[in-house]
Amino acid sequence: MPLESIARVTGRGVPLRGEDVDTDRIVPARFLRAVTFDDLGRHAFEDARAEARSRGTLHPFDDPRYAGGAVLLVGRNFGCGSSREHAARAIAKRGVRALVGESFGDIFAGNATALGIPCACVAREDGDVILRNVEVEPATMIEVDVDRLRIRAGEREFAFHMPVAVQRALLDGAWDPIADLLAREAAIGATAARLDYLRWARPKAETE
Amino acid sequence: MGRSLFDKVWDRHTVGELPDGRTQLFIGLHYVHEVTSPQAFAMLDDLGLGVRMPERTVATVDHVVPTDLPMRRREGARRLPFSDAVAEGMTAALESAAKRFGIRLLAAGSETAGVVHVVGPELGLTQPGMTLACGDSHTSTHGAFGSIAFGIGTTQVRDVLATQTLAARRLAVRRIVVDGSLGPGVYAKDVILHVIRSLGTSAGAGCAYEFAGSTVDTLSMEERMTLCNMAIEGGARVGYCNPDETTFAFLRGRPHAPAREAWDGAVDYWRSMASDGDASYDGVARFDAARIAPTVTWGITPGQAIAVDERIPYPDEGQTVADRSVIREALEYMKLDPGAPIAGTPVQVAFIGSCTNGRLSDLREVARYLSGHRVARGVRALVVPGSMSVARAAEAEGIDAVFRDAGFEWRSPGCSMCLGMNDDRLVGDQTCASASNRNFKGRQGSSTGRTLLMSPVMVAAAAIAGAVTDARDVFDMRPRSNPDAS
Numbered sequence: 204m205p206l207e208s209i210a211r212v213t214g215r216g217v218p219l220r221g222e223d224v225d226t227d228r229i230v231p232a233r234f235l236r237a238v239t240f241d242d243l244g245r246h247a248f249e250d251a252r253a254e255a256r257s258r259g260t261l262h263p264f265d266d267p268r269y270a271g272g273a274v275l276l277v278g279r280n281f282g283c284g285s286s287r288e289h290a291a292r293a294i295a296k297r298g299v300r301a302l303v304g305e306s307f308g309d310i311f312a313g314n315a316t317a318l319g320i321p322c323a324c325v326a327r328e329d330g331d332v333i334l335r336n337v338e339v340e341p342a343t344m345i346e347v348d349v350d351r352l353r354i355r356a357g358e359r360e361f362a363f364h365m366p367v368a369v370q371r372a373l374l375d376g377a378w379d380p381i382a383d384l385l386a387r388e389a390a391i392g393a394t395a396a397r398l399d400y401l402r403w404a405r406p407k408a409e410t411e
Numbered sequence: 412m413g414r415s416l417f418d419k420v421w422d423r424h425t426v427g428e429l430p431d432g433r434t435q436l437f438i439g440l441h442y443v444h445e446v447t448s449p450q451a452f453a454m455l456d457d458l459g460l461g462v463r464m465p466e467r468t469v470a471t472v473d474h475v476v477p478t479d480l481p482m483r484r485r486e487g488a489r490r491l492p493f494s495d496a497v498a499e500g501m502t503a504a505l506e507s508a509a510k511r512f513g514i515r516l517l518a519a520g521s522e523t524a525g526v527v528h529v530v531g532p533e534l535g536l537t538q539p540g541m542t543l544a545c546g547d548s549h550t551s552t553h554g555a556f557g558s559i560a561f562g563i564g565t566t567q568v569r570d571v572l573a574t575q576t577l578a579a580r581r582l583a584v585r586r587i588v589v590d591g592s593l594g595p596g597v598y599a600k601d602v603i604l605h606v607i608r609s610l611g612t613s614a615g616a617g618c619a620y621e622f623a624g625s626t627v628d629t630l631s632m633e634e635r636m637t638l639c640n641m642a643i644e645g646g647a648r649v650g651y652c653n654p655d656e657t658t659f660a661f662l663r664g665r666p667h668a669p670a671r672e673a674w675d676g677a678v679d680y681w682r683s684m685a686s687d688g689d690a691s692y693d694g695v696a697r698f699d700a701a702r703i704a705p706t707v708t709w710g711i712t713p714g715q716a717i718a719v720d721e722r723i724p725y726p727d728e729g730q731t732v733a734d735r736s737v738i739r740e741a742l743e744y745m746k747l748d749p750g751a752p753i754a755g756t757p758v759q760v761a762f763i764g765s766c767t768n769g770r771l772s773d774l775r776e777v778a779r780y781l782s783g784h785r786v787a788r789g790v791r792a793l794v795v796p797g798s799m800s801v802a803r804a805a806e807a808e809g810i811d812a813v814f815r816d817a818g819f820e821w822r823s824p825g826c827s828m829c830l831g832m833n834d835d836r837l838v839g840d841q842t843c844a845s846a847s848n849r850n851f852k853g854r855q856g857s858s859t860g861r862t863l864l865m866s867p868v869m870v871a872a873a874a875i876a877g878a879v880t881d882a883r884d885v886f887d888m889r890p891r892s893n894p895d896a897s
């Protein structure tokens with residue numbers, strides 16, 4: 204079941220300054236108290252947004268100038284910390300379809316990929332230029348071209364990188380790998396067969 | 412050319428190459444918990460899929476469990492419901508999925524309850540040479556046994572449930588070598604905080620960290636778990652130590668360790684998976700244990716750490732623009748002054764627990780020094796054992812009494828104030844001396860709460876002094892007897 208190919212994401216930007224923005228900040232743990240992902244959009248950056256309000260400023264996600272933005276512009280090590288997929292989903296529910304930043308937490312980037320959201324790594328200076336560009340001119344269109352590994356921001360173009368396998372998965376519409384994983388039933392069985400440790404266990408003890 | 416443990420384990424578990432070039436990797440053991448996994452069972456239902464190897468899947472409930480309950484909260488075979496309705500709903504959802512798919516459940520309130528990264532190893536489920544996954548970033552903990560353990564997101568939890576495999580990219584392997592003896596009052600926690608402080612919080616991106624060197628060789632399994640637990644805080648999704656006699660001795664006789672007939676073969680396999688002496692690495696970083704002091708974080712990332720006798724940095728001490736901006740942000744959030752010593756920073760809460768430092772040896776080490784001391788007035792001090800079995804063993808040794816006498820609350824096991832998903836939370840901008848692993852903004856349940864990470868012994872010292880202080884002074888620590896020292 205091939206999915207849609209993600210070759211290009213185009214939209215306005217949402218400039219989110221800051222480094223080491225962890226997944227606790229993206230979705231504070233108290234909003235993980237649920238068995239579904241349904242309510243997450245509302246809680247994205249909830250504490251950071253409240254903090255901004257209390258200073259009389261607006262968090263980029265509340266700033267009408269950036270409303271409807273599809274490309275989230277971030278700094279270094281975005282999405283570090285916990286594995287909660289809630290973080291990537293909360294951002295997706297706010298309409299974000301691609302991220303551009305200096306670097307990303309590994310697990311976050313994997314979670315975003317599994318949702319079909321490219322995380323594009325750019326040189327620090329380039330990221331700054333794009334971010335400032337959007338702050339000054341929020342209508343700037345940003346295009347993340349996964350095929351050519353280029354970002355166009357207004358008139359300028361920048362290179363970005365992402366792991367080759369991730370790029371291919373996005374282009375091939377295989378970013379959710381479940382179909383490919385299921386397709387190799389026999390090979391999975393063969394791998395299990397050569398792992399002796401699967402058979403060392405004592406008989407299954409009573410489950411409490 | 413020799414190979415690293417990472418490469419050996421990876422190759423042995425490779426099912427094949429996916430069309431996009433990623434590896435389809437077999438996962439030998441899968442832990443699931445109530446926060447990140449119920450949604451994955453719902454995804455299975457949507458796709459009409461089942462659980463491929465329920466016998467290789469183990470469920471725990473730890474993040475939301477209240478810790479103010481009597482230790483064992485059951486009536487016959489039935490668990491008594493939590494009064495927290497949301498926690499109850501999340502727990503019940505996981506329990507029913509476990510039942511429906513035939514997955515072993517280490518049930519809340521039972522003797523096998525506890526934080527997944529504490530109970531898995533203590534039951535002998537985690538073993539060398541395995542691949543392992545859990546929808547939790549601190550799954551890296553299990554690498555202490557020489558397994559390759561991945562923290563994964565919920566969609567990947569679904570993948571592992573359905574196929575017992577993951578789509579993964581091979582990681583680079585970076586060797587973190589620590590040599591020499593640790594001084595008195597210096598622990599595995601200080602080592603890992605020091606490593607992260609030195610290398611940075613994103614240096615491990617795309618890497619597995621192999622911890623090695625004479626210091627690591629002499630660490631106990633519980634200390635190695637502390638080390639690997641926080642590999643993720645350095646950006647490394649995987650951290651591991653090579654299995655050795657310490658590992659085998661720890662596993663022998665545990666409920667899920669290999670049966671007696673299989674033991675020798677198991678040890679042979681485990682030994683064979685250890686990194687070869689001439690293995691090549693994608694980088695080596697070396698540290699001298701003697702130069703590591705009790706270490707404390709002052710900021711909002713685990714890399715913002717300093718020795719207890721150092722001063723809080725000024726923004727212009729950051730090496731890059733990004734570092735300087737995070738220092739500024741941290742100073743403001745933490746309400747700390749640059750240039751001030753970290754020692755003397757007042758704390759209102761002290762927390763000992765979590766999958767980093769909530770194990771028996773952690774509690775024992777604190778109890779060794781705690782008798783005769785009292786928690787300072789105005790400080791709330793909590794001990795939350797990492798598991799029921801830690802709690803039981805500690806109680807059998809009278810450790811609970813030592814903590815209670817000193818003014819600590821002795822609570823029942825769970826994640827608790829490590830992330831504040833139950834009622835154990837900071838209030839307002841309280842500052843907490845914490846033996847956990849993350850000092851992110853808002854991490855301990857209050858959006859303005861402040862966390863200072865440190866070893867459990869340093870937490871105890873802070874609780875007693877009411878402020879960050881050098882535990883070596885408070886507890887008058889003598890150098891550890893060291894036969895090599897002159």
Ligand code: SF4
Nearest residue numbers: 549765766826829830
């Ligand atoms: S103790 Fe803390 S870090 Fe460990 S699993 Fe629980 S919440 Fe996560």
